[in-house]
Amino acid sequence: MSWQLRASDLPDLARGATLLGTGGGGDPYIGRMLAERVLGDRAITVLDPDDLADEAFVIPTAQMGAPTVMVEKIPAGTEPTLALRTLEEHLGRKADATMPIECGGINSMIPLIVAAETGLPVVDADGMGRAFPELYMETFAVYGVHGSPLAIAGERGERVVIDTGDDDRQMEWLARGITIRLGGVAHIAEYAMTGAEVKRTAVPRTLSMALSLGRSMRLAREEHRSPFDAIALTLAGTQYAHVRELFVGKVTDVERRTTDGFAKGRAVISGTGDGEDFEIEFQNENLIARRGGEVVAIVPDLVCVVDHESAEPITTEGLRYGQRVRVLGISTPEMMRTPEALEAFGPSSFGLKEDFAPVEGAAVALRP
Amino acid sequence: MSWQLRASDLPDLARGATLLGTGGGGDPYIGRMLAERVLGDRAITVLDPDDLADEAFVIPTAQMGAPTVMVEKIPAGTEPTLALRTLEEHLGRKADATMPIECGGINSMIPLIVAAETGLPVVDADGMGRAFPELYMETFAVYGVHGSPLAIAGERGERVVIDTGDDDRQMEWLARGITIRLGGVAHIAEYAMTGAEVKRTAVPRTLSMALSLGRSMRLAREEHRSPFDAIALTLAGTQYAHVRELFVGKVTDVERRTTDGFAKGRAVISGTGDGEDFEIEFQNENLIARRGGEVVAIVPDLVCVVDHESAEPITTEGLRYGQRVRVLGISTPEMMRTPEALEAFGPSSFGLKEDFAPVEGAAVALRP
Numbered sequence: 001m002s003w004q005l006r007a008s009d010l011p012d013l014a015r016g017a018t019l020l021g022t023g024g025g026g027d028p029y030i031g032r033m034l035a036e037r038v039l040g041d042r043a044i045t046v047l048d049p050d051d052l053a054d055e056a057f058v059i060p061t062a063q064m065g066a067p068t069v070m071v072e073k074i075p076a077g078t079e080p081t082l083a084l085r086t087l088e089e090h091l092g093r094k095a096d097a098t099m100p101i102e103c104g105g106i107n108s109m110i111p112l113i114v115a116a117e118t119g120l121p122v123v124d125a126d127g128m129g130r131a132f133p134e135l136y137m138e139t140f141a142v143y144g145v146h147g148s149p150l151a152i153a154g155e156r157g158e159r160v161v162i163d164t165g166d167d168d169r170q171m172e173w174l175a176r177g178i179t180i181r182l183g184g185v186a187h188i189a190e191y192a193m194t195g196a197e198v199k200r201t202a203v204p205r206t207l208s209m210a211l212s213l214g215r216s217m218r219l220a221r222e223e224h225r226s227p228f229d230a231i232a233l234t235l236a237g238t239q240y241a242h243v244r245e246l247f248v249g250k251v252t253d254v255e256r257r258t259t260d261g262f263a264k265g266r267a268v269i270s271g272t273g274d275g276e277d278f279e280i281e282f283q284n285e286n287l288i289a290r291r292g293g294e295v296v297a298i299v300p301d302l303v304c305v306v307d308h309e310s311a312e313p314i315t316t317e318g319l320r321y322g323q324r325v326r327v328l329g330i331s332t333p334e335m336m337r338t339p340e341a342l343e344a345f346g347p348s349s350f351g352l353k354e355d356f357a358p359v360e361g362a363a364v365a366l367r368p
Numbered sequence: 369m370s371w372q373l374r375a376s377d378l379p380d381l382a383r384g385a386t387l388l389g390t391g392g393g394g395d396p397y398i399g400r401m402l403a404e405r406v407l408g409d410r411a412i413t414v415l416d417p418d419d420l421a422d423e424a425f426v427i428p429t430a431q432m433g434a435p436t437v438m439v440e441k442i443p444a445g446t447e448p449t450l451a452l453r454t455l456e457e458h459l460g461r462k463a464d465a466t467m468p469i470e471c472g473g474i475n476s477m478i479p480l481i482v483a484a485e486t487g488l489p490v491v492d493a494d495g496m497g498r499a500f501p502e503l504y505m506e507t508f509a510v511y512g513v514h515g516s517p518l519a520i521a522g523e524r525g526e527r528v529v530i531d532t533g534d535d536d537r538q539m540e541w542l543a544r545g546i547t548i549r550l551g552g553v554a555h556i557a558e559y560a561m562t563g564a565e566v567k568r569t570a571v572p573r574t575l576s577m578a579l580s581l582g583r584s585m586r587l588a589r590e591e592h593r594s595p596f597d598a599i600a601l602t603l604a605g606t607q608y609a610h611v612r613e614l615f616v617g618k619v620t621d622v623e624r625r626t627t628d629g630f631a632k633g634r635a636v637i638s639g640t641g642d643g644e645d646f647e648i649e650f651q652n653e654n655l656i657a658r659r660g661g662e663v664v665a666i667v668p669d670l671v672c673v674v675d676h677e678s679a680e681p682i683t684t685e686g687l688r689y690g691q692r693v694r695v696l697g698i699s700t701p702e703m704m705r706t707p708e709a710l711e712a713f714g715p716s717s718f719g720l721k722e723d724f725a726p727v728e729g730a731a732v733a734l735r736p
Binding site: 090156157158159160161162163164165167170173174176177178180181182 | 548
């Protein structure tokens with residue numbers, strides 16, 4: 001069902017999107033501020049995929065760059081719409097709607113800014129069902145819609161169009177080169193597609209999911225109920241059905257470097273009891289979690305580090321020594337676990353040697 | 369006067385273009401081979417700027433990258449025309465002619481390949497009057513024609529369009545990033561302009577100049593006359609009127625590194641007599657020559673290292689220990705010595721502290 005989104009929804013949406021960001025995707029705080037400013041009293045139509053005409057033309061919009069840079073380099077706010085307009089001009093066709101390519105983190109907000117500026121609706125779907133660091137890691141690409149041509153806009157009005165045909169990895173490689181030279185953050189429009197293609201290739205209703213998650217966590221806190229129960233109840237029966245508490249402890253080590261346009265590193269979390277250590281490796285997003293050396297969750301399943309009491313999600317760039325945290329493992333939608341999907345964004349895409357194993361097969365169920 | 373260029377002209381043109389390349393611009397050998405293959409028995413029309421209609425539409429074409437990579441990464445040959453077609457498509461306007469952006473080195477050849485493939489004429493002019501390492505170092509830009517939009521084509525059919533408005537340095541910065549990610553060499557179309565703009569901003573008749581230089585050197589060798597006299601006689605009375613022999617000696621040291629997409633370094637040449645050393649610094653092209661620490665020639669004047677007997681020009685990537693060489697200083701055209709020109713490609717553009725001083729004010733005149 002399509003619905004109207006208002007500025008008052010943005011804090012909840014941001015919270016849920018940060019959880020789905022699985023440590024990456026950029027802190028949506030800045031995006032939320034920009035969206036609130038542009039939105040004002042107006043409403044945005046969030047279009048259910050079922051309500052999208054097959055022949056409608058959808059141009060997704062996003063920010064790309066290292067989250068460590070995103071928090072320091074505030075966009076002017078006009079770049080995402082400039083990227084959309086540049087791609088429209090290049091293709092000679094106007095968009096009927098925009099859409100996220102990534103529902104986790106700041107990229108849940110960027111299409112809202114475009115929608116508020118242009119009056120276009122936003123499709124309630126995305127191509128990652130979470131956040132991933134690279135542009136070819138999209139269900140769109142996995143199921144046959146390619147990212148090219150891609151338009152990039154910079155804060156000084158720079159406009160770049162990249163066309164690598166069917167080669168989405170080469171598209172990512174070239175777009176990343178431009179993004180680095182634009183200072184580490186840029187705004188893009190890519191994966192232009194029809195309504196029929198959205199229905200076939202996108203992860204559906206992920207904006208709604210982020211908003212539901214964020215809202216249920218807030219309400220639980222206000223009503224002094226467990227926000228962890230609220231997360232489990234919200235996800236039960238959805239495409240993210242399985243939630244596991246993987247570890248409880250204190251952050252005792254964080255290594256983080258911004259390299260090749262990404263934030264890469266690892267975090268160690270130490271338990272209070274048996275002294276067994278828990279380790280997470282990340283590239284923008286959390287990729288793999290090991291407990292005492294044993295893998296307990298691995299990409300594309302979601303590994304989410306959250307505050308041990310409030311369940312407020314913590315991004316990889318927000319990890320600090322001494323934080324008391326819980327780590328949640330959440331099962332990714334089934335369309336993201338197929339062999340062709342795992343080839344695009346499974347463990348081997350990140351240079352990990354481990355095979356994918358569903359999080360619901362390991363660890364202990366979230367209490368109660 | 370317009371004229372017809374044939375494959376048999378290419379060896380002479382390549383030799384002259386290497387001399388005008390002032391150490392850089394890439395060895396035209398590979399470009400010459402590609403041009404010969406495409407040209408076959410046909411002729412290319414080389415259009416004198418005077419014969420170009422004011423309203424004609426000209427799209428220059430070129431290769432960009434580090435010369436050290438150019439000699440190792442052979443292009444497929446179709447990329448320069450793909451770059452031209454990409455820019456035509458982007459602008460919605462067909463070119464009436466192509467033109468070099470740089471008459472020195474391989475970029476004297478690239479527009480010939482395009483001309484042979486498309487049947488377009490090549491304008492007898494360029495924007496450097498020699499070779500320079502960066503795309504904003506153009507008389508076009510100095511006199512008000514900007515490089516954007518620029519199209520890049522890669523060997524796997526990648527196509528990129530970059531538009532930075534009037535900011536030609538940002539255009540260079542972004543295009544260089546793409547070129548590095550395409551493996552160090554790419555082909556471009558940029559500085560699209562009208563015939564009237566060509567007449568106002570281009571260095572005229574530089575293809576003719578390269579061909580005359582190469583031909584006169586060859587004839588002198590065949591007739592056992594001095595090729596150095598031939599160079600001086602060919603240039604006398606032209607916009608490159610002043611030729612100075614700056615040093616004779618043996619290459620005793622070469623430092624060279626490929627960094628940030630450029631070949632940077634220095635060469636030391638030692639004399640046989642008083643032991644005074646001669647040093648050249650280069651960034652793709654030779655930038656400054658010092659004799660005993662005193663500057664004797666500086667960019668944008670031409671510093672050319674040639675074989676001490678045959679006068680065959682030696683590129684910066686061709687410099688080797690033990691070579692016996694002469695170093696020539698050649699005055700650059702006056703339109704390249706104006707204050708606005710020196711701002712774009714004078715010594716300070718290359719981080720040199722020295723001011724520009726005309727080569728004809730220093731050193732000893734070339735014998736006789």
